[in-house]
Amino acid sequence: xxxxxxxxxxxxxxxxxxxxxxxxxxxxxxxxxxxxxxxxxxxxxxxxxxxxxxxxxxxxxxxxxxxxxxxxxxxxxxxxxxxxxxxxxxxxxxxxxxxxxxxxxxxxxxxxxxxxxxxxxxxxxxxxxxxxxxxxxxxxxxxxxxxxxxxxxxxxxxxxxxxxxxxxxxxxxxxxxxxxxxxxxxxxxxxxxxxxxxxxxxxxxxxxxxxxxxxxxxxxxxxxxxxxxxxxxxxxxxxxxxxxxxxxxxxxxxxxxxxxxxxxxxxxxxxxxxxxxxxxxxxxxxxxxxxxxxxxxxxxxxxxxxxxxxxxxxxxxxxx
Amino acid sequence: xxxxxxxxxxxxxxxxxxxxxxxxxxxxxxxxxxxxxxxxxxxxxxxxxxxxxxxxxxxxxxxxxxxxxxxxxxxxxxxxxxxxxxxxxxxxxxxxxxxxxxxxxxxxxxxxxxxxxxxxxxxxxxxxxxxxxxxxxxxxxxxxxxxxxxxxxxxxxxxxxxxxxxxxxxxxxxxxxxxxxxxxxxxxxxxxxxxxxxxxxxxxxx
Numbered sequence: 001x002x003x004x005x006x007x008x009x010x011x012x013x014x015x016x017x018x019x020x021x022x023x024x025x026x027x028x029x030x031x032x033x034x035x036x037x038x039x040x041x042x043x044x045x046x047x048x049x050x051x052x053x054x055x056x057x058x059x060x061x062x063x064x065x066x067x068x069x070x071x072x073x074x075x076x077x078x079x080x081x082x083x084x085x086x087x088x089x090x091x092x093x094x095x096x097x098x099x100x101x102x103x104x105x106x107x108x109x110x111x112x113x114x115x116x117x118x119x120x121x122x123x124x125x126x127x128x129x130x131x132x133x134x135x136x137x138x139x140x141x142x143x144x145x146x147x148x149x150x151x152x153x154x155x156x157x158x159x160x161x162x163x164x165x166x167x168x169x170x171x172x173x174x175x176x177x178x179x180x181x182x183x184x185x186x187x188x189x190x191x192x193x194x195x196x197x198x199x200x201x202x203x204x205x206x207x208x209x210x211x212x213x214x215x216x217x218x219x220x221x222x223x224x225x226x227x228x229x230x231x232x233x234x235x236x237x238x239x240x241x242x243x244x245x246x247x248x249x250x251x252x253x254x255x256x257x258x259x260x261x262x263x264x265x266x267x268x269x270x271x272x273x274x275x276x277x278x279x280x281x282x283x284x285x286x287x288x289x290x291x292x293x294x295x296x297x298x299x300x301x302x303x304x305x306x307x308x309x310x311x312x313x314x315x316x317x318x319x320x
Numbered sequence: 321x322x323x324x325x326x327x328x329x330x331x332x333x334x335x336x337x338x339x340x341x342x343x344x345x346x347x348x349x350x351x352x353x354x355x356x357x358x359x360x361x362x363x364x365x366x367x368x369x370x371x372x373x374x375x376x377x378x379x380x381x382x383x384x385x386x387x388x389x390x391x392x393x394x395x396x397x398x399x400x401x402x403x404x405x406x407x408x409x410x411x412x413x414x415x416x417x418x419x420x421x422x423x424x425x426x427x428x429x430x431x432x433x434x435x436x437x438x439x440x441x442x443x444x445x446x447x448x449x450x451x452x453x454x455x456x457x458x459x460x461x462x463x464x465x466x467x468x469x470x471x472x473x474x475x476x477x478x479x480x481x482x483x484x485x486x487x488x489x490x491x492x493x494x495x496x497x498x499x500x501x502x503x504x505x506x507x508x509x510x511x512x513x514x515x516x517x518x519x520x521x522x523x524x525x526x
Contacts, residue, residue, distance in 0.1 A: 153501075154447070154504045154505065156445075156447065157448070159447075159448040255526075257526050258524050258525060259386075259440075259525075260473060293396075293399075294400040296400055298403075
């Protein structure tokens with residue numbers, strides 16, 4: 001016999017009525033709790049920094065986005081989901097496998113860490129209008145780039161990040177350095193080619209024009225900065241205390257991909273240096289950020305000096 | 321006249337030399353077939369050992385020298401990747417394995433199996449199908465047959481999928497989702513060994 005039949009009809013007695021009311025109360029309480037659990041989590045109740053909460057509130061306020069005619073291959077739902085992930089977990093921002101987007105990915109640490117709401121607003125405007133402004137730069141990406149965003153594949157988590165693809169393509173389309181001279185216009189597959197590559201001067205120029213930071217740099221594309229191996233730890237330590245530090249590295253030594261001994265070391269990779277400290281054995285522990293994750297590696301001061309070709313550090317501009 | 325005759329002799333000879341060099345440098349299909357047939361059981365064993373250890377704690381393993389004694393060991397946690405370098409006989413390796421809660425015996429077994437197969441790198445790689453995250457095991461073999469005096473070293477790279485894959489009539493790996501595009505892995509085209517295993521000769525081991 002079901003509960004309903006038991007409690008209905010003439011069989012219903014005074015004592016049973018009390019149980020019935022209790023049961024109804026419990027059922028009502030459960031249904032309310034269940035309904036609430038199905039709702040979107042209230043962002044303000046999660047322990048997030050205020051800047052991230054502001055970004056999430058902005059994104060929540062948009063509700064749904066319509067498909068943009070400017071970005072035909074970017075799914076609006078996935079785009080907004082990407083922006084939420086960028087805002088809440090900036091260190092998961094991923095440049096994709098076998099791409100030349102490492103410079104753009106490294107500098108994205110600044111907007112995601114210091115102004116996630118501003119970055120979200122910029123990206124939404126770019127998506128809706130096909131153009132947007134950040135810092136001193138007016139972005140008006142070309143059709144080839146706008147059509148490609150959302151179609152880049154076989155790059156790991158970048159495959160499901162159309163917002164990330166948009167951002168990388170827009171930066172690479174706008175900023176040009178001498179490495180891009182022979183491949184100036186985007187063609188399919190150019191995320192792996194010189195079209196997307198970034199020399200040291202271009203990297204520093206991007207930082208200066210995009211963000212309200214004072215940008216300092218030492219080093220060059222071929223010549224290492226003249227800092228002795230005994231002083232490199234102290235030097236980097238000092239710069240880290242001033243603000244974000246980016247390193248331009250010889251990646252063939254940092255991430256060995258072949259057993260060939262490289263005779264001519266050239267830098268090919270940008271990372272964000274997050275920490276550096278001395279180990280007991282006289283080596284240095286470096287913590288850096290690239291490929292959507294922090295890495296900790298122990299190196300000798302001589303090795304560190306050998307792989308670093310450029311050091312860029314940012315300080316907050318002093319306003320009058 | 322003499323000049324012309326000289327040219328006639330030199331040009332075909334040069335062409336023959338170049339052809340011989342090219343043929344001697346290129347890794348052959350024979351190597352693929354022979355190597356995989358001879359080591360199929362061992363390679364599958366390595367894959368299973370690795371996957372079992374990986375379930376406990378995600379990691380990637382590299383041999384850094386030709387003697388297969390120096391290893392590079394990358395341990396992935398949610399927030400950070402630790403990159404270590406050890407000699408296989410060092411006590412530091414055991415300490416680190418204990419610290420991260422690895423099955424030490426199983427780990428050393430994996431090292432010795434990799435050494436036998438001349439496997440220089442093993443890792444799990446993420447890929448996406450219809451926005452769903454999936455993984456395959458990625459292995460690189462460093463074999464003396466692939467060394468050449470004239471060309472950079474090549475690696476016999478193997479990819480092990482958990483489910484059957486699609487290939488075109490030229491045995492090239494296809495994207496399962498649209499069934500016509502070639503699926504590139506690390507920017508390389510891969511070729512069929514069987515429906516779950518494919519290979520490529522690459523200049524990089526990872």
